[in-house]
Amino acid sequence: MDRLSAEKYILLTTFRRDGREVPTPVWAVRDGDGLAVWTAADSGKVKRIRRNGSVTVAPCDVRGRPHGAAVPARATLYDPAGSRRIRGLIKHKYRVLGRLTLLGSRLRRGDGGTVGIRITLAEGQT
Numbered sequence: 033m034d035r036l037s038a039e040k041y042i043l044l045t046t047f048r049r050d051g052r053e054v055p056t057p058v059w060a061v062r063d064g065d066g067l068a069v070w071t072a073a074d075s076g077k078v079k080r081i082r083r084n085g086s087v088t089v090a091p092c093d094v095r096g097r098p099h100g101a102a103v104p105a106r107a108t109l110y111d112p113a114g115s116r117r118i119r120g121l122i123k124h125k126y127r128v129l130g131r132l133t134l135l136g137s138r139l140r141r142g143d144g145g146t147v148g149i150r151i152t153l154a155e156g157q158t
Contacts, residue, residue: 033153035100036089037062043092044069044151045102046080053088054080057096059130060089061121066152068110068118072137073147081107081149089151103157110148118148 036042037060045055056077058069067089071077081087090102110118122130137146 033062033065033067036060036091037067039091041092041094041096042067042069043088043090043096043098043102044077044107044149045088045090046077046107047084047086048080049083055096057092057094059122059126060151061118061125063118063121063150066150067105068121069149069151070115070118070122070134070146071149072141073145078109078147078149081109087151089153104154105151105157106154108150110150112144114150115146115148116143119146 041057042060043055044058045053047053060067060069085107087105087107088102089105090098091100092098119134123134
């Protein structure tokens, strides 16, 4: 978990109904014993997670090219208070770029237009 939370980007892979993978590079922060990411509330990954919380995560670069093995994990959505807390963690880790990105998102979508996603690694994964 420490290795993934130290990465600038992780590759979050969700799954469509037919089982096809949909990999997306995202920012990630440590949140207790799990990871947290932040995204638009109406994004495809949020819809897929609502239907099926099984995901994989791997370290990657900004373009989504993995540079480590993918590990199975479980994703759930935060409530509005949890999402606000995750935005604070994003600001802290990603500094000026994080603040500017969050500000632009809030101006475009409002406070309820984004949601935090909690990711916990499957049993036996580190």
